[in-house]
Amino acid sequence: VCVVGGGGSGLAAAIAAVQAGASVIVLEKCGITGGSTNVSEGALNAVDPERQEPQGIEDSIPTFYETTMKGGHNTNNPELVHFLTDNALDSVHWLESLGVEFKDEIGSATGSLGQRSHYPATPSGNTYIRSFQQFIDDNADAIMLLNNMQAKELILDDAGAVVGVKALYDGEQEVTVNCGAVVIATGGFGGNVEYRQKVNTGVWKEVVLDDSIGCTNIKPCAQGEGMVLAENAGAELICLSDIQLHPCGTPGTGLMEDIRTSGRNRIFVNTDGKRFVNEGAERDVLCKNIFAQPDGTYWIVVNTLRYPDPDEPDANGATINNMLALGHIVAGDTVEALAGEMGVDAANLQASIDAYNAVVEGGTDEFGFVADNTADAAMTEGPWYACRKVPTVHHTMGGIRVNVESEACNADGEPIPGLYAAGECTGGIHGENRLGGNAIADCMTFGRNAGTNAAKYALA
Ligand SMILES: Cc1cc2nc3c(=O)[nH]c(=O)nc-3n(C[C@H](O)[C@H](O)[C@H](O)COP(=O)(O)OP(=O)(O)OC[C@H]3O[C@@H](n4cnc5c(N)ncnc54)[C@H](O)[C@@H]3O)c2cc1C
Incomplete structure (x- = not known):
């Protein structure tokens, strides 16, 4: 399995694919691993009675589901939201199994509409990336992470199935990866000023999202490149005008x-x-x-x-x-x-x-x-x-159309064989407004899902 993007969703996918028996190569464009996940606060929403009840917090999975839909103005894909809200706690436990420690105290990310945000015990989303890196170091026979490796194109066979990736190392050396399946996990496009303004016809259409508005993301990471790769392979891009601004700039x-x-x-x-x-x-x-x-x-x-x-x-x-x-x-x-x-x-x-x-x-x-x-x-x-x-500018909720198996889909909803996607490069989960703490939950939950399913497909 080849994973494009070494942020939270990509590394979650890569590790899940290894756990499902695949050997994995991760291509990361930047010289530093982790993308937006690395600099995030790390807040992860999940219904977790073991932690919430001692604090007197009343919650349930239906409440989490309804709140997520309400926050997204009911434009979210209900099936994807159910998958997210049903499985987010499993992601907490899976992260713990990889060595991530969470605080016992549950908090609330900005705009989370509830008290269900889990915070790592050590500062920030870098905690997740450090644990993932440890797994990679410990499993070097099964997984390889290459930095400064920018995916440029997906390779398709005659039947339209994705069978590889063409990449550029250090901006000049051409590299070809042949593989059984590809997971696109390249993050959002908040750092791409021209593109974000081009598609800005939704909630923020009255506001010009040019350089006069900043961005919380690491700009070279968040250019939306993986969306273009997937689109060129036949995937549909959806909900692109669903752009999130954050009040904490x-x-x-x-x-x-x-x-x-x-x-x-x-x-x-x-x-x-x-x-x-x-x-x-x-x-x-x-x-x-x-x-x-x-x-x-x-x-x-x-x-x-x-x-x-x-x-x-x-x-x-x-x-x-x-x-x-x-x-x-x-x-x-x-x-x-x-x-x-x-x-x-x-x-x-x-x-x-x-x-x-x-x-x-x-x-x-x-x-x-x-x-x-x-x-x-x-x-x-x-x-x-x-x-x-x-x-x-903080988060881009639109992107590659996926189904609940994390398969990238065309405009008719049919999966592109061999192509999976997860994280901020996908669309439809968060609707017009994402809840604070739901992106990390999304990355970990759908990242694992994409990696597991890509491995099954590649090994079949
Ligand atoms: C400052 C900040 C704070 C945040 N806090 C929270 C929070 O507390 N809770 C929450 O839920 N959400 C938070 N978010 C949002 C959340 O962190 C992101 O939505 C999420 O981490 C995105 O993960 P990802 O794996 O999809 O993308 P990323 O983590 O951005 O990873 C994508 C990776 O793909 C790489 N890439 C891109 N193009 C290519 C290419 N062509 N070839 C190879 N690699 C490529 C990038 O370099 C990057 O490393 C925050 C975001 C920011 C910026």
Whole structure:
């Protein structure tokens, strides 16, 4: 089996294919392995009573399914969503079997619409890539990962079955891989500015997604190349206009840095110090409301609840003192002092915090924020911290049409023999708006599925 793309879904597919008895070669375009998965927060949604119940979190697979469909405006492919929500916990257990440790505490990624996000015990999605790399090192007789190897074309036999890949090593040396099946796992196209704007006819059609909007992805990885390879082999590309913007962009770069919007106990205020949205809303709702604020920007405000120790690394490995030293955030011992650093009206900021706290204490607010009594507490004590944010291109939900076997399909829904696809390069799972934490669940669940089925096909 040849896997194109060495990110989360590609490596999950590669390892599952090895476990199903195949020998595997992974082609990775970049000099570093891991793609977007490597730099992600690593939040993985799954219904997991063993972890959720001790925290008092009520959840179920039907709730996970319905929430995913609601978040996607009911435009998701129901069969794929059922497969995802039914099998995400198996992915958690499979990752654990490869050495990934998850925190016991379940959290909520930005726009997850619920408390079911699993976080690795060591910072970020790099945890997954390190465990995968360990498997590759330990199974060198069965799996080979080649960096700086860019797939350029799929090889088809006379019957239209995919039987190999043509690639370019280091930009110049032509390489041919002959194989029994190919898994495309090349990630999204968020870093391809021209292409993303060309297909931007959906949720964000009023916004020009040119260079004035940043991107959270590693741009050379996220060019959508695998989609073109699959299309040239006969696969259909679907839902391309379903592009996700994320509210956690750093002004100027769009990278996702510093204080994150994920988690609880944070408020969003505009440059007047006023709240303007339910912080727990879907990402498209959040970003639309941010664009409506002065300068299309806002501040995330947190306090000691989020960062009790300024030297304790957060889920992404950064400490408050790191962020302060870099000048990326402002701080104050009191709300008034913080407001001074932010340059916002102190009375407005205090009123915003009070309104949020009132919901946590059982009230309601004008934005429909719903407190989660398993995680939210009143924000009352300093030190306080704030960080400026803007919307940024984050995820592309459209891509290669796949069925529930992870086979790439043509416009009639018929599988292309020998061609499988998984992860952000596929379309239809997330609908018009993906839930936070569902991409990693998708990559691991459908990556495993693609690898297992590709191995079965190749070995048959
Ligand atoms: C900063 C950030 C934070 C995120 N946080 C979360 C989170 O907490 N939870 C969540 O669910 N989602 C999160 N996401 C989204 C999620 O990480 C991605 O959707 C997911 O990791 C994509 O995985 P993938 O395997 O499909 O693609 P990737 O991980 O991007 O891997 C694709 C790989 O294919 C390679 N490639 C591309 N073209 C070729 C080619 N022609 N030949 C060979 N190789 C090629 C790329 O170089 C890349 O390494 C985050 C994303 C970012 C950027």
